[in-house]
Amino acid sequence: MEYLSKSQNDTIKIAKLYAKTLKSGDIVLLKGDLGAGKTVFTKGIVEHFSKGKEDAVSPTFTIVNQYNTDPTLYHFDFYRINSEDELIAIGIEEYLYSDAICIIEWPERAPNILRSVITKTVDITKQGGNRIITVQ
Numbered sequence: 001m002e003y004l005s006k007s008q009n010d011t012i013k014i015a016k017l018y019a020k021t022l023k024s025g026d027i028v029l030l031k032g033d034l035g036a037g038k039t040v041f042t043k044g045i046v047e048h049f050s051k052g053k054e055d056a057v058s059p060t061f062t063i064v065n066q067y068n069t070d071p072t073l074y075h076f077d078f079y080r081i082n083s084e085d086e087l088i089a090i091g092i093e094e095y096l097y098s099d100a101i102c103i104i105e106w107p108e109r110a111p112n113i114l115r116s117v118i119t120k121t122v123d124i125t126k127q128g129g130n131r132i133i134t135v136q
């Protein structure tokens with residue numbers, strides 16, 4: 001399914017709709033260039049599950065942010081990892097095989113780890129000032 005987003009707020013609305021399709025244990029790979037809107041999309045997912053009580057921030061200086069929603073949400077950003085060993089060191093497998101929902105920005109950085117799990121993909125492409133959001 002493909003959506004056209006003309007604003008940050010459109011992307012949040014699309015993400016909130018998409019969030020309704022998610023269930024415990026799902027792993028969502030968020031693909032797209034720097035500034036495409038992956039963190040904005042995550043905000044929409046977090047809003048859906050927290051009913052507005054929590055706000056997603058970019059996990060720039062940590063690899064993962066946790067939201068104590070039901071189910072729990074883990075928001076990862078793999079952009080700055082130097083190797084997949086760093087993910088093994090933080091116990092990535094425990095997150096991936098938990099009942100939580102995992103949302104991962106820059107999944108391309110961890111091809112080996114992600115190869116062995118079932119995932120859903122959301123792709124965000126810049127098109128002028130707009131965004132094309134493709135959900136699997």
Ligand SMILES: Nc1ncnc2c1ncn2[C@@H]1O[C@H](COP(=O)(O)OP(=O)(O)OP(=O)(O)O)[C@@H](O)[C@H]1O
Nearest residue numbers: 005006007008011033034035036037038039040131
């Ligand atoms: N249609 C749109 N949807 C989402 N964001 C938009 C849109 N139009 C403009 N923007 C702007 O683009 C930026 C997207 O930033 P965001 O942090 O979500 O990107 P990102 O994909 O997470 O980048 P990074 O790879 O650096 O983590 C924001 O500044 C937002 O206001």
Ligand SMILES: [Mg+2]
Nearest residue numbers: 038039058105
């Ligand atoms: Mg981001």
